Amino acid sequence: MNTTNFKAAPLVLALLGAGIVGGAAVEAVHHASPPATAAVLAPMPAPTVTSPATGTSVVMPDFPLITQRYGPAVVNISVTGRAQAGAPDMSDPLEFFRQFQRGGRPQPQRDTPVRGMGSGFIVAADGIIMTNAHVVKDATEVVVKLTDRREFRAKVLGTDPKTDIAVLKINATNLPTVTLGSTENLRVGEWVLAIGAPFGFENTVTAGVVSAKGRSLPDDSAVPFIQTDVAVNPGNSGGPLFNARGEVVGINSQIYSQSGGYQGVSFAIPIDLASKIKDQIVRNGKVEHAKLGVAVQEVNQSLADSFGLERPEGALVANVEKGSPAERAGLKAGDVIRSANGRTIVSSGDLPAIVGLSMPGDRLALEVWRQGKKVQITAELARAGDKVAALAAPDTAADGGRLGLALRPLAPEERQQSGLSAGVVVEQVGGPAAAAGVEAGDIVLAINGTPVSTIDQVKAAVAKSQKSVALLIQRGDDKIFVPIRMG
Numbered sequence: 001m002n003t004t005n006f007k008a009a010p011l012v013l014a015l016l017g018a019g020i021v022g023g024a025a026v027e028a029v030h031h032a033s034p035p036a037t038a039a040v041l042a043p044m045p046a047p048t049v050t051s052p053a054t055g056t057s058v059v060m061p062d063f064p065l066i067t068q069r070y071g072p073a074v075v076n077i078s079v080t081g082r083a084q085a086g087a088p089d090m091s092d093p094l095e096f097f098r099q100f101q102r103g104g105r106p107q108p109q110r111d112t113p114v115r116g117m118g119s120g121f122i123v124a125a126d127g128i129i130m131t132n133a134h135v136v137k138d139a140t141e142v143v144v145k146l147t148d149r150r151e152f153r154a155k156v157l158g159t160d161p162k163t164d165i166a167v168l169k170i171n172a173t174n175l176p177t178v179t180l181g182s183t184e185n186l187r188v189g190e191w192v193l194a195i196g197a198p199f200g201f202e203n204t205v206t207a208g209v210v211s212a213k214g215r216s217l218p219d220d221s222a223v224p225f226i227q228t229d230v231a232v233n234p235g236n237s238g239g240p241l242f243n244a245r246g247e248v249v250g251i252n253s254q255i256y257s258q259s260g261g262y263q264g265v266s267f268a269i270p271i272d273l274a275s276k277i278k279d280q281i282v283r284n285g286k287v288e289h290a291k292l293g294v295a296v297q298e299v300n301q302s303l304a305d306s307f308g309l310e311r312p313e314g315a316l317v318a319n320v321e322k323g324s325p326a327e328r329a330g331l332k333a334g335d336v337i338r339s340a341n342g343r344t345i346v347s348s349g350d351l352p353a354i355v356g357l358s359m360p361g362d363r364l365a366l367e368v369w370r371q372g373k374k375v376q377i378t379a380e381l382a383r384a385g386d387k388v389a390a391l392a393a394p395d396t397a398a399d400g401g402r403l404g405l406a407l408r409p410l411a412p413e414e415r416q417q418s419g420l421s422a423g424v425v426v427e428q429v430g431g432p433a434a435a436a437g438v439e440a441g442d443i444v445l446a447i448n449g450t451p452v453s454t455i456d457q458v459k460a461a462v463a464k465s466q467k468s469v470a471l472l473i474q475r476g477d478d479k480i481f482v483p484i485r486m487g
Helices: 063-073 093-101 271-284 301-307 325-329 350-356 412-418 431-436 455-463
Strands: 012-015 048-050 057-059 074-084 111-124 128-131 141-145 151-160 165-169 191-196 204-215 225-228 240-243 247-257 266-270 294-298 315-320 336-340 363-370 373-380 405-409 424-429 443-447 468-475 478-485
Touching: 063 074, 063 191, 063 204, 063 240, 128 271, 151 271, 165 271, 191 247, 225 247, 247 271, 266 271, 294 478, 301 468, 301 478, 315 325, 315 478, 325 373, 336 350, 405 455, 424 431, 431 478, 443 455
Parallel strands: none
Antiparallel strands: 012 247, 048 057, 074 111, 074 141, 111 128, 128 165, 141 151, 151 165, 191 204, 191 240, 204 225, 225 266, 240 247, 247 266, 294 315, 315 336, 336 363, 363 373, 405 424, 424 443, 443 468, 468 478
16 A cells, blocks of 8 residues: 655655665774663553643653663664775876776775664563664664663574565663553653664753654655654654654654755654564565555545545545455545544544454455445455556647646557556647646546546536536556646
């Protein structure tokens, strides 16, 4: 499952601890001395005060106590890998001269040692550690450093690039551990605290609030990220995000930035999802993901008007993968999924979050809005694999009326090549359609969820619409609904 969007994000999505990040120095690693005994602490009591506005109890953070109590369970992670040096630049006169001195024979390329860093946290007293997958990607050696300065070589038990979770194991006992919480009850505006090693500064503490939940990022992941304004930077990656009770609710993973450093927006992986992935890795050494087989997008006001929805909520199905659980269950492009297993779908990112917490074989009960009516659909989730994409073929014109489109039917050879059973080709575009982002060469597959193959079908669908229409557009390998407001 993925969220479809034709336009690139305006900011750069950056991983916080880029795993192997360069530099040729290689440091010696000290073998750890026998571990000292450390107590596994019970969860902290929740400090609360009564709100004068509502009379309800409000949790107040004691950041110094959280840091003192759980800071020793946060570790620094150093990784060593090898990157192949690039080929010599023969356009450089000095390089040409050096090659000439060697008899004109190019020297073999050598692997260059590179180093990186990140953070992690201990979840079991016998040395189980959670961090980000990108922190240990391509690493040949991983070293974990505790707050008491002891260092251990770590074994990577497994990684899951899809959710960016990795699990490490060090040979130690009686280690301090964190307390894992739940993202379910985490509220927007709640205080949170991060501990990590930004830029290598060990055991750095920063704090802020939860800015949003269930964020979908344009990185092809199915993670419903927690957005915060906690200051995190390269090196914080893989470190814990604590709530006011001292429970880990997330793993700091990414930032949006134009500079490569923190600019007020950071993202953490929910601990509910991360714990599920960790348990699979510890138990099986690998991870299985469930798949529904749809591409979804946000429902904005124009799309809500087009589909007759009271509010712009839900996950709009833009594409259904052939042979997928979604197709077998009867889902169609143009359906708006409004709930899954009784949980309301407000944002399109809510759906992959629910699927991400499911296992292959689980049944998903969906409430769908289709052609102005509620439809109940049950899908049995499959094991995630490579998604199948349909092909499109562009390339006299017919009037698309109030939309500002010149359209023509698909030619027989185009229909055969693309495998499409419906659609009309955009020859020229102007007016409202151009303002909405429709381009020449796009294929209009459906209008307001109704498939179209002829110009007359397009005119009939547009004639029934009042304020706006939703065009299902295929461009290249992507499908997306484009809302067009009519004058």
